[in-house]
Amino acid sequence: MDKSLQNLRVKIFADGADKAGMLSLNSNPFIKGMTTNPTLMRKAGIKDYEAFAKDILSTVTSKPISFEVFSDEFPEMRRQALKIASWQKNVYVKIPITNTRGESSLPLVRQLAGDGVQLNITAILTLEQVRSTAEALNPAVPSVVSVFAGRIADTGRDPAAIMRQSLALLEAQPKAELLWASVREVINIFQADECGCHIVTVKTLLSQCDSPCIGKAGRVLLIKINQGAKDSLVTEFSSMVEAQEWVEDEYDSGRLAV
DSSP, rough: OOOOOOGGSEEEEOOOOOOHHHHHHHOOTEEEEEEOOOHHHHTTTTTOOHHHHHHHHHTTSSOOOEOOOOOOHHHHHHHHHHHHHTTTTTTEEEHHHBBBOOOBHHHHHHHHHHTTEEEEEEEEEEEHHHHHHHHHSOOOOOOEEEEOOOHHHHTTTTTTHHHHHHHHHTTTOTTTEEEOOOOTHHHHHHHHHTOOOSSSSSSSEEEEEEEEEEEGOEEEEEEEOOOTSOOOOOOSSHHHHHHHHHHHHHHTTTTTTO
């Protein structure tokens, strides 16, 4: 079956904290939403979280965008979450499934969901966490459940099987979307699509793929979405193999970060 970006069902979200890159990608019709987090912001040298977010939101007014709380204490997480949620209607609040001490965030998730906050529950690694998250969410409020599929694959397990099971666990949440996070290679985008995931987030992506390995000879548009990236990097290749080799060479040389 032929596949290209145009006929993928999965929505591609850009993950970063570079203002110029984010605003450029906001105008790209292939990018359906955005995410960021405090770590990316620190690396980008951002000092004022709220000022940066509101600056971005003055342009990103319709596509969904996630901003994460940065406290490790649940009462302060709640305060931050309510404030972030008030910034704009297209904002989702990212809440990690646990804090750094391994304490569950689910009681907070349940409170915020009850308050009508659009949530993005992130850093999920297990089916039990997906199941518990599904039980805590509000079926009347849009939400995102972010499973770190790439990190699951790093442990030798098949993330595709886990993502399919996660979808089944979310059946009682009609407004919840399953997100494939931690993309490691281009094939993950197509795996996420085949699994039925609603969203895939990428820092570096091949945003248009028409190549022999997927049924068409064509062109690959490579967009670098890393923090600190000032321009999109556009390169044409004759095949997916050539594209993959180029990406590997750039990564190995340190010129391309994933």
